[in-house]
Amino acid sequence: MATVRDLGTNFLADSFYITLFDILQGLMFSLLLLVFLTALFSPPVKRSKTWFIFVGSVVEWCASYLILIGQQIGRPPPVALCAFQSAGIYASNPFVTSAAFTLVFELFIKLKAALNRTGPMSVKWSWGLVIFPIFVYVVVFIWVIAVGISHPDLVERDATNMFCHMKVSEEIGLAQPFVISATVTLLAEILVVVFSVWTNIILFNHKRKTGEFLSENSSPFDMSAFIRRNALMTALTVAGIIFAITSFLETSDPNFPAWNLALTAMPTCVFLLFGTRMDLLRVWFCLGTPSGHRTEISSV
Template sequence: MDTSRMNSSLIRAFDALQIIGATAFGFITISAFIVQRQTQSRHTTWFSFCFSWIVFCISYALLIITDQQSHPSHNLCIGQSALVYAAIPLTGSTTLGVCTHLLLNILAALSVAPVKKMFSTILILLSIMPWILWIIVFVLAVVFGIQHPSSAQLSPNGIAQLSAIWAACTGVLLIVEEGAVLYFLYRNREILAGSGKATTMAVRVGIFTITASIVVGVGLLFSLAPHVGGQFEVLLSVVPISTAIIFGTQKDLLRVWIFWKPRGTQETPEVTPGASVTFSTILSGISAPSAAHTTESQPQEQA
């Protein structure tokens, strides 16, 4: 098979997967906004996570969106290169933010200390810092591209080269943090079992951990072999779609699009009186600390 034809097929597959990923996260975000108006069940860290993956996919598919895949202008090439290098730290940071929020939610729910104020401050930082990092990396990449014009060019496969080391480091941090989440879920399974959704959360986190492991493996491959074939880049482009499936198949989000099916009378309640964490989504709102106090106070009343 002709190499140029194979590269062209890989480019089309890569761009198609990125567009599908952006579209999927677009539907997820719209669904979440609709649900948010009714239940207020998701924090800004979750929406920041979704928006970051949309930016990630658009950054990689920018050339085909602007119809300049074969012969892009130099300025557009610099712009896309900057977006690509900034997109990986962005999605890595927002994903870490989601996992950190989940971990803090569990720790706050299991704690009797009044940590709500500190919890809120950390969540604000988790929502803002990834985008500040994105702007910084983007500006630095643009400045570097302007000062070194020859550095902005298509990769041998027609796809911008990845920041593999950053992806690998982020993946390692994700695995460590998600391992801590699974540890606390397992260690406190008797307390958290009352919600009935702890198992669902554990499954989602476990699947996402596997996805993060794939990111680490692919990132290391790019680090050790920068000129590896485009098949690995196409493999990496599957990550946004798999992430969209993991985070977008929550029941309340899917129910938005099943508008012809009548809904039950009990639609809103997400936290039962004895629950300590909201398990309706992979990332719940800032209701865990108050729920924790309710959970901790019950034994005293019974005594």
């Protein structure tokens, strides 16, 4: 039997990790929301629709982990609140990867258009890429809510007390939220990797034939930023979602809550990759736009 001292030590340890987790998620939520709103309302900052969907999906990712603040220690939270957070978390995985796919796919189309000197993407295709991740999110969210309503006994706060999840149940089988979320996430991840690799193959084949990458005049985006972010986002997508999927397992070790802190790595990397562009920094520090600077819509 645990002694009073043991219980007190465990409580302090849990409180420390939970507070740190909330602070990191809250910080990334605030920074990414700042990036999103700056690009949305600042005329000098131009971003594509898929960029907004991708950054917005990561903002939602962070927000979903913050729903339980104030009810992570002590009595279990209400089942309805716990089910709502579970739905948000399970749906955020395929939402982020689907949004990452649409961003990478748009970059792929832009690169092909620049090489073949064809016109821009049609309006229908453009809006289709915006709607697709939202559709995936809504479908998974509704499914998890439905499971939570029909099987409230499966909804619980996880062993680390950081957020809610749903226990694995043989009764539901392959239709349980974890399987649905993981499957859709994996499919989207595969598409991200395929089109990222394909894009880089096309780009380097062009360099091998012509001796140079696309020039700034013929390229619809900054090539150095494109190459760097395209490669890093592939690794980021795979690594970040692996942490999230493993956190859903029922076998979470309550004595190792630091594992869940790794969940903050994905939004942190997204901020460092997409929130540190010079046009954003100029707006934040009121530096103004350099004379002769060409404003263009960027996906990266």
